[in-house]
Amino acid sequence: MLSIGLTGGIGSGKTAVSDIFGTLGVPVIDTDLIARELVEPGQPALTAIVECFGPACLTPDKRLNRAYLRQCIFTDPIAKKNLENILHPRTRTEVTRRISQLSVPYCIVVIPLLVEINASNAAYALDRIL
Secondary structure, three states: OEEEEEOOOOOOOHHHHHHHHHHOOOOEEEHHHHHHHHOOOOOHHHHHHHHHHOHHHEOOOOOEOHHHHHHHHHHOHHHHHHHHHHHHHHHHHHHHHHHHOOOOOEEEEEOOOOOOOOOOOHHHOOOEEO
16 A cells, blocks of 8 residues: 655645545545544553643643643753654554555555654655655
8 A cells, every 4th residue: 555645834735635635535644633632631642741741731621731731842842852752653653553454555644744853754654755
């Protein structure tokens, strides 16, 4: 199966392109959505984030306090790297798992920060990048 990475900055058209492929029946794996799933209450990634950043990164209902975490990583490059070290490997593992479950000729993997994180095609099992 051919796995095609779709990347680009904010407003570059990733969603429009992935929606077109989805409408045509092509499986679309979105790493932003996976990252959100990984930090749901009870998930190991959320536990790791709390261990790294402390209980202030949780809202009263035990969800990820995105505003707090955003402030942490925008002001501290080490904190940003720590968060990436928690989420990126788990995201890659989930992408690989989802790709392995498909039995189609190709799929689209939306990875907004592919270039910025210097990920290799092999890290996400990608054959091509758009």
